[in-house]
Amino acid sequence: MKIDKNTINKIARLSRIKLDDKESEDYIKDLNSILDWVEQLNEVNTENVEPLSNISSSILPKREDVSKDTNSSEEILENAPDKLEGFFAVPKVVE
């Protein structure tokens, strides 16, 4: 797989990151070298092998269904750039 200008633009858009031409070029180079390195794994035959989701052998810890109120809305909104009437206020999203 090769990362080209179109792919880098798409990744940037999906990540909501604005890249100028110079940055795009740099990322194309970086990502391609990372992919080339990872592609060595293609030498291993993985036919009929289920993808691995996690390498840990421990078991997913579960909690009981008990509700706890740990934060007030003031605390949760403390870092919000903009808030109104107990809500986070964000630029209008129309949909």
Add this chain to the structure above:
Amino acid sequence: MNNKFLMPLYLLKDHMNNLIKGEKHDWEMVIGLEIHAQVKSNSKLFSSSSTKFGSSPNSQVSLVDAAMPGMLPVINKYCVEQAVKTGVGLNAKINNYSVFDRKNYFYADLPQGYQISQYKYPIVGEGKVTIDFKDGTSKDIRIVRLHLEQDAGKSLHDQNPSKTYVDLNRSGVALMEIVSEPDIRTPDEAGMYISKIRSILMYLDTCDGNMQEGSLRADVNISVRKPGDEYGTRCEIKNLNSIKFIKQAINYEAKRQIEILESGGSIEQNTMLFNTSTGKTRPMRNKEEAHDYRYFPDPDLLPLEISKEEIGKIKSSIPELPDELKNKFIETYKLSNYDASVLTAEKQTSDYFNETINSDSELKNHAKIVVNWITSELFSLLNKNNQDLINSPVSPENLGQLIKLISTNEISGKIAKDVLEDMFSSRKTARQIVDEKGLQQVTDQGEIAKVIDEVIAENPKMVEQYLAGKDKLLGFFVGQAMKLTKGKANPKMLNDILKQKLNKKN
């Protein structure tokens, strides 16, 4: 308006011809539903915040729900059990091994920038539910899967002209997404299918089924085709929260697609929004970039493994489901498929019926009468007074007592209706009301005969006409006699004695 006691949709209409007439030829709809059912739990799927509905904004948000850096999700054991339980109720395969993935997208009410969901390995696999038509036929709708996922926060767009408000109380609440195969062919079938899913969820008590509060909502996938053709290109209508809207949206969208196809156009695969005030669908904006969710296993969560023993334990805790209960009612009480379906569509109705019929051993022989008194008389009173069966002023025991009074001929059915209304408003028992008002049926032959003699004596001309062949006048005599006994004469006895006496005159 409270329409909880209207008949379930799937009993109201026979399944009609599935095809829609177009300008050029007939079309068939192909419909699949993705139902989002909120798990009825105290706390969220991956955090301990409360799930209570209607609290003040952002008051039930933990640092996990707000996606503060470094916070880690810990799964709610109860939510997992509820998903398994629901899977069993949907006759589905439970997967011992499932994986949580991240579904990545940006939206203001999704603080993590991704939703934790299940993609390749859902907790529940293939299953099916059956919908019953009024004509006695039924149809299976296949389920593809059920998976657990987080709900997003809530965006309010209409509070402020330049801002969108975000409330994260719902963020992280556990949802079960139930995906059907495209086995549905009409808007009515879609309504029946979601009613049936709702009914199963409520019997299992895994979701409260409250569509108004958004605990149960659906995305509808729909395409049209010429009968026998391959599937057409589909559109997805997002986030419908009532059966009425689901049907309206499907009807509108199918018509829109047919018009495009018949005028030579082609359908563009799209995500649509349904406007509930205009009844129209429109494509969502931002369609220029197709969704690219980049699912990958969530590195913060280990795979979810459930042992056979755990699944067995959950299976054994499952209550009777509507279909089983329906068959039991048909068998035990010789009820019709229709009556049994009405009783079992909602758990509160079947519970009420069970309590009523078990309140007196005699009533088992009058099951059909019990059904009628619940589903017509009591339901119409509840509807009229905007009340719920759960909080019915007439308890199952008291209704049982009333029906017993009818079945033992102590009061007539007609008087019983007035007694029920009285019970409803005064909360007295049927016995009390009948005794206080002296409503016992008159079954004394002599007493009835005396009244009839009076009526005959007072209406000599009518008697003459009757004897001359005007049979219809019998009703007049019955009416007069009933009036004199204040409606309390046993109707059958009254009829018999009246006929006897009139014919003697001949």
